[in-house]
Amino acid sequence: MEKFTVLKGIAAPLPLVNVDTDMIMPKQFLKTIKRTGLGKAVLFDMRFNDDGSEKADFVLNQEPYRHAKVLIAGANFGCGSSREHAPWGLHDFGFRCVIAPSFADIFFNNCFKNGILCITLPQAEIDKLTAQAQKGNTKGNDFTVDLNQQTITSPDGTVTKFEVDATRRHNLLNGLDDIGLTLQHAEKITAFEAKQKAEQPWLYA
Amino acid sequence: MAAPRTLYDKLWDSHLVHSDADGNALLYIDLHLTHEVTTPQAFEGLRTAHRKMHRTDKTIAVPDHNVPSTPDRLQKIDDPESRLQLQMLEENAQHFGVPYIPMSDIRQGIVHIIGPEQGLTQPGKTIVCGDSHTATHGAFGALAFGIGTSDVEHVLATQTLQMKKSKNLRVAVDGALPTGVTAKDLVLAIIGKMGTAGGTGHVVEYVGQVFADLTMEGRMTVCNMTIEAGARAGLIAPDEKTFEYLKGKPHAPKAGQWEQAVAYWKTLKTDDGAKFDKEIRLNASDIVPHVTWGTSPEDVLPITANVPNPADFTDPNKQAAAKRALEYMGLTAGTPLEKVKVDKVFVGSCTNGRIEDIRAAAAVLKGKKIAAHVGMLVVPGSGLVKHQAEEEGLDKIIIAAGAEWREPSCSMCLGMNPDILQPGERCASTSNRNFEGRQGRGGRTHLLSPGMAAAAAVTGYLTDVRKI
Ligand code: SF4
Numbered sequence: 001m002e003k004f005t006v007l008k009g010i011a012a013p014l015p016l017v018n019v020d021t022d023m024i025m026p027k028q029f030l031k032t033i034k035r036t037g038l039g040k041a042v043l044f045d046m047r048f049n050d051d052g053s054e055k056a057d058f059v060l061n062q063e064p065y066r067h068a069k070v071l072i073a074g075a076n077f078g079c080g081s082s083r084e085h086a087p088w089g090l091h092d093f094g095f096r097c098v099i100a101p102s103f104a105d106i107f108f109n110n111c112f113k114n115g116i117l118c119i120t121l122p123q124a125e126i127d128k129l130t131a132q133a134q135k136g137n138t139k140g141n142d143f144t145v146d147l148n149q150q151t152i153t154s155p156d157g158t159v160t161k162f163e164v165d166a167t168r169r170h171n172l173l174n175g176l177d178d179i180g181l182t183l184q185h186a187e188k189i190t191a192f193e194a195k196q197k198a199e200q201p202w203l204y205a
Numbered sequence: 206m207a208a209p210r211t212l213y214d215k216l217w218d219s220h221l222v223h224s225d226a227d228g229n230a231l232l233y234i235d236l237h238l239t240h241e242v243t244t245p246q247a248f249e250g251l252r253t254a255h256r257k258m259h260r261t262d263k264t265i266a267v268p269d270h271n272v273p274s275t276p277d278r279l280q281k282i283d284d285p286e287s288r289l290q291l292q293m294l295e296e297n298a299q300h301f302g303v304p305y306i307p308m309s310d311i312r313q314g315i316v317h318i319i320g321p322e323q324g325l326t327q328p329g330k331t332i333v334c335g336d337s338h339t340a341t342h343g344a345f346g347a348l349a350f351g352i353g354t355s356d357v358e359h360v361l362a363t364q365t366l367q368m369k370k371s372k373n374l375r376v377a378v379d380g381a382l383p384t385g386v387t388a389k390d391l392v393l394a395i396i397g398k399m400g401t402a403g404g405t406g407h408v409v410e411y412v413g414q415v416f417a418d419l420t421m422e423g424r425m426t427v428c429n430m431t432i433e434a435g436a437r438a439g440l441i442a443p444d445e446k447t448f449e450y451l452k453g454k455p456h457a458p459k460a461g462q463w464e465q466a467v468a469y470w471k472t473l474k475t476d477d478g479a480k481f482d483k484e485i486r487l488n489a490s491d492i493v494p495h496v497t498w499g500t501s502p503e504d505v506l507p508i509t510a511n512v513p514n515p516a517d518f519t520d521p522n523k524q525a526a527a528k529r530a531l532e533y534m535g536l537t538a539g540t541p542l543e544k545v546k547v548d549k550v551f552v553g554s555c556t557n558g559r560i561e562d563i564r565a566a567a568a569v570l571k572g573k574k575i576a577a578h579v580g581m582l583v584v585p586g587s588g589l590v591k592h593q594a595e596e597e598g599l600d601k602i603i604i605a606a607g608a609e610w611r612e613p614s615c616s617m618c619l620g621m622n623p624d625i626l627q628p629g630e631r632c633a634s635t636s637n638r639n640f641e642g643r644q645g646r647g648g649r650t651h652l653l654s655p656g657m658a659a660a661a662a663v664t665g666y667l668t669d670v671r672k673i
Contacts, residue, residue, distance in 0.1 A: 016529075017522045018401055018501050022640040027619050031271070031286035033245035033293055035354075045642050050628070074522060076402040079435060080640060082337040083243065084353035102402060105371075105437050106337060110353035165369075167229050178355070179256070182363045185223050185231055189259070189365060192222045192233050202458035202466045203235060203330070204262075 002115035003175035007096050007145040009069030011133040012059050020080035025089045039092030070143050072129050073100040078107025087111045097145050101126050112168050119162045209476035211373045212440050213408045216348040220331045231365045235330040237264040238316045241294035243335025247358035248297040258301050259364040266298040267306040269315045270621045274584050274611035314587020314613040317341040317555035322589055324454025328443035328470040338555050340431040344424035346443035346473045371437050372482040374407035378415045380490040385671040388423030389654035392430045393495035397505040404436025411441050415489045421450040422561040429556045430637050433502040442474040497639045497652040499530035508669045514538035533641055534649050542667050549632040550581040550662040552655050554618035557635035558586025560593050562655040567599040569659035570606035576665030581608035584616040620645050633661035
């Protein structure tokens, strides 16, 4: 997995609640058999008109947000379908960090598996960051997210602390491969199976 | 004496392979359901890393999302991308040795319908699938939840998942459901009360006589939509009904082991005095048929109500969301829900595509015609459901009413096959999500029960089924 240490970049505000994964990645793009190339599809119906032209008033179609790496969103972000195509699309667009008051469980987990840091902050903090993202967010004078220090530095220099699960942080900082880590416990898995088979033989019939 | 435990605690404890001081656990997975949409990248990941599956006897593969619902689907699938994805599933199943149910097999259907039908879904199991509605299987007292594709790959490679334990949430419902009120209305009412994020971070256990009274089909409908309240999984403790349902199913424990399995399953219930982190209480006798008006399953009201006014909400975020939802849905605040005209009606999906659901729709349609301006699709959840319905003559009733009787598929629940809404079309749907664009770009979805869907087809408007 890709490492995440310090991220510097533009933050795009998307102050909507309950943005679901159908909105982030509509069904017609789930037919791919690859993980890449979904950036063009992310938030598709919000970004594009029926004829395929861009909706000029949507934040990701405006400068400097086209180049955003951080998304500042509303509560319950990523609810609904488990489709990992949603984080794949966000990643492919360029996002490496999503900040919101709350996330849906499956989406939250899927993001970390793809090197995207999800940060949960109280609504009041989100409102401040959103205001910052809406003004004075230019290339070179943008946001810095430091996973080591667990801080977000806004363009005006304000520093916001955040909490993140210690294991997720460790895995992200080091870009660790989950399957590789689990396979270190291979013997325990086999032992579990032997015990379960003795106690619940119908599971192995 | 050991501390009293919840059903979830017991299911969790009995599958722990490993856990560290921080609560990071490795959980053993007893059943992995797979379909064509969320697996290609996972199998590809295995191949790239030169990894094998840990074992193949606890996985099953079945195509559902992209499968057309039309009778000629075995001859041709027009969409090349759908075709490729279906082909990939078959190839991957063959290559890795995963048991596979092809489209031509009578057992084919929506993954969450075939698990129980085949007796693969059993009390006490941990069940995962790259699909959020895996929560369905909790109806059997199994710990079942949806996962992303990276986790699908992880389960294929290790038969385990890395995770932390969720919290316990009890949804207690007192009283009994009034006549004409179904499991779908019950779960919609629960979601309305909890909100779409009310269950985040929790596993729900449903308790109360009303769940004991529900059929297994009804319990599945309730557990299926648990994810729409944000919870990872929903549970109903297994009982005699559960055992009766499973007995004789192809993959259920065989004679000799059956008694041993049932004895174990009977231990799968929350101990007296076990602690829940949160509790929600409702009274079933207050519930009437429900329908959604907005673009989140929490936007739900009794059919007797009017379209709400965004100004009625106190939370400014919710106000903005309601305003956006009404615009998207093309609805005006204050309109009685029964005055909302529908264009399409869909009966099907893993929420309401089982035999009981088809029966409920047919009971309303019997001897009637659907309104001239309405198109109605009835899509059984599996080949076995279809067969059973035809044995009972339900297909004839449905066709005579002017509706279409189709082949098993996810169909218009999300429209990855050709069954989609056109922009602006309004659909009364028995599925589980009314998100913007869910059933087709610009499509407008109202979630309701199969009986309510059929009633809407007959009158052409959202309708209180109790009047029909
Ligand atoms: S019927 Fe709908 S919700 Fe169920 S698995 Fe299929 S697409 Fe998902």
